[in-house]
Amino acid sequence: MAQLVKAAxxxxxxxxxxxxxxxxxxxxxxxxxxxxxIRQYGDQIKSVVLNTVKEAGFDGVKVIxxxxxxxxxxxxxRVLGALERGGSKA
Numbered sequence: 001m002a003q004l005v006k007a008a009x010x011x012x013x014x015x016x017x018x019x020x021x022x023x024x025x026x027x028x029x030x031x032x033x034x035x036x037x038i039r040q041y042g043d044q045i046k047s048v049v050l051n052t053v054k055e056a057g058f059d060g061v062k063v064i065x066x067x068x069x070x071x072x073x074x075x076x077x078r079v080l081g082a083l084e085r086g087g088s089k090a
Contacts, residue, residue, distance in 0.1 A: 001057055002056065002083075003024070004087050005024070005087065006024070006086050007021065007086060008022055008082045008086030009082055010078045010080075010082040011070075011074075011081070011082075013066055015068050015069065016068060016069055016070060018065055018066060018068060018074060018078050019078075020064070020081070020082045021063070021082065022061055022064075022082040023062045023064070024061065025060050026060060027059060027060050028059070029054070029058075029059070029063070030061070031050060031062075032063070032065070034065065035067035037067070037069060038067075045075060048079075049075065049079055053083065056083050061083070065078075
């Protein structure tokens with residue numbers, strides 16, 4: 001199981017992108033989402049984030065997503081980038 005060793009970010013706070021920050025926590029996966037389209041797509045965005053973190057093999061992660069109408073593949077890439085920058089394989 002991979003663990004975060006430090007907080008890290010990936011992405012940009014610009015149109016059609018997402019700024020993703022990951023922070024280490026004791027255990028589990030927490031997701032904090034800010035988006036103008038949260039009512040329509042909030043569940044889908046959270047699902048993409050959760051599945052991406054699980055598939056990458058991480059636990060003990062808080063993911064903060066500031067979405068600016070990003071596509072799912074962009075969100076996934078930003079989450080993976082942030083995890084890689086802040087993580088260490090155990």
